Amino acid sequence: MSAAxxxxxxxxxxxxxxxxxxxxxxxxxxxxxASAAGFSCRPGARPVVFNFGDSNSDTGGxxxxxxxxxxxxxxxxxxHHPTGRFCDGRLxxxxxCESLNIIYLSPYLKAVGSNYSNGVNFAIGGxxxxxxxxxxxxxxxxxxxxxxxxxxxxxINQGQEAPIDAQGFENALYTIDIGQNDVNxxxxxxxxxxxxxxxxxxxxxIKDAVQMLYANGSxxxxxxxxxxxxxxxxxxxxxxxxxxxLDQNGCLKTYNRAAVAFNAALGSLCDDLNVQLKNATVVxxxxxxxxxxxxxxxxKYGFDRPLMTCCGYGGPPYNYDISRSCQSPNAxxxxxxxxxxxxxxxxxxxxxxxxxxxxILSSAYSIPMLKFDQFCxx
Numbered sequence: 001m002s003a004a005x006x007x008x009x010x011x012x013x014x015x016x017x018x019x020x021x022x023x024x025x026x027x028x029x030x031x032x033x034a035s036a037a038g039f040s041c042r043p044g045a046r047p048v049v050f051n052f053g054d055s056n057s058d059t060g061g062x063x064x065x066x067x068x069x070x071x072x073x074x075x076x077x078x079x080h081h082p083t084g085r086f087c088d089g090r091l092x093x094x095x096x097c098e099s100l101n102i103i104y105l106s107p108y109l110k111a112v113g114s115n116y117s118n119g120v121n122f123a124i125g126g127x128x129x130x131x132x133x134x135x136x137x138x139x140x141x142x143x144x145x146x147x148x149x150x151x152x153x154x155x156i157n158q159g160q161e162a163p164i165d166a167q168g169f170e171n172a173l174y175t176i177d178i179g180q181n182d183v184n185x186x187x188x189x190x191x192x193x194x195x196x197x198x199x200x201x202x203x204x205x206i207k208d209a210v211q212m213l214y215a216n217g218s219x220x221x222x223x224x225x226x227x228x229x230x231x232x233x234x235x236x237x238x239x240x241x242x243x244x245x246l247d248q249n250g251c252l253k254t255y256n257r258a259a260v261a262f263n264a265a266l267g268s269l270c271d272d273l274n275v276q277l278k279n280a281t282v283v284x285x286x287x288x289x290x291x292x293x294x295x296x297x298x299x300k301y302g303f304d305r306p307l308m309t310c311c312g313y314g315g316p317p318y319n320y321d322i323s324r325s326c327q328s329p330n331a332x333x334x335x336x337x338x339x340x341x342x343x344x345x346x347x348x349x350x351x352x353x354x355x356x357x358x359x360i361l362s363s364a365y366s367i368p369m370l371k372f373d374q375f376c377x378x
Contacts, residue, residue: 064084088349095354309344337351
């Protein structure tokens with residue numbers, strides 16, 4: 001079969017998967033708090049988490065890497081000062097760490113005040129899977145992990161202390177949340193069919209990352225799909241001829257179709273990895289269904305403005321201006337972020353992250369349906 005024929009066949013298979021997935025998008029999410037009882041590790045267990053990703057799970061890596069002096073209102077809802085997170089408070093990864101009763105993950109590149117005893121966060125805002133050798137890509141993040149592990153074990157072999165030992169690396173949970181920036185970049189330049197046809201190289205990078213980690217001894221993987229890209233104020237604020245591409249909840253159908261197609265293919269990849277990797281567990285979690293529901297059923301969670309940015313510029317309907325970010329001196333900030341889904345037009349508010357984390361911890365959106373803390377090992 002020719003390369004063009006193979007690409008067309010792959011596209012047809014993905015599209016066949018997308019339709020039934022769309023039917024499940026309006027499922028209601030669990031309403032329990034993200035730190036609900038039942039997700040804590042057993043007494044005596046020492047959970048370790050290594051995270052790879054982009055700004056959705058960046059706990060300060062990009063700020064440390066570029067020396068950014070991030071100012072309020074970032075961090076106002078929980079930390080009460082900026083931490084380098086693109087949020088008014090905690091991210092999904094922070095709530096997941098709380099569920100394991102461990103400290104928040106310190107960025108790999110943060111030189112001062114870091115604590116790596118329960119893991120490391122390699123996620124960097126703006127990261128992609130491709131090109132694979134650019135700074136902070138998924139491949140580079142994995143290489144950074146290899147360096148961290150090798151240096152830690154070297155120190156132990158020399159009789160010195162290291163934050164994580166060999167057993168900690170072996171029993172750790174390896175979380176991956178990346179791909180949104182890759183898909184967004186494609187959607188900005190190409191029509192839908194061509195966007196979907198370019199998913200295989202992105203997925204190949206995620207597969208390669210898992211396989212490299214597995215070859216290095218990692219066995220527990222938790223992989224997130226991308227979110228509802230068509231519901232981001234950043235995308236909705238792009239001028240359009242008419243509203244024909246908007247769905248019943250005001251989100252862009254084309255962007256969301258692409259996100260669903262990407263997640264369907266990513267879920268299939270995770271299924272294949274579960275078969276191929278002996279004694280490994282690969283959990284796939286559908287973040288699209290979770291994040292789309294924040295908009296579709298926003299009143300259930302106490303949100304008043306599901307498509308409007310809390311911290312931005314321009315006022316209704318989206319309060320987003322690409323030339324004036326939340327860090328701009330003339331940005332406007334909502335009084336109560338808990339009433340908003342979007343913090344800055346791209347990232348969720350802490351309130352929305354809490355709901356999303358509760359959904360993840362419910363296992364209802366994961367395949368296989370495993371509890372997040374099942375990876376805790378003594």
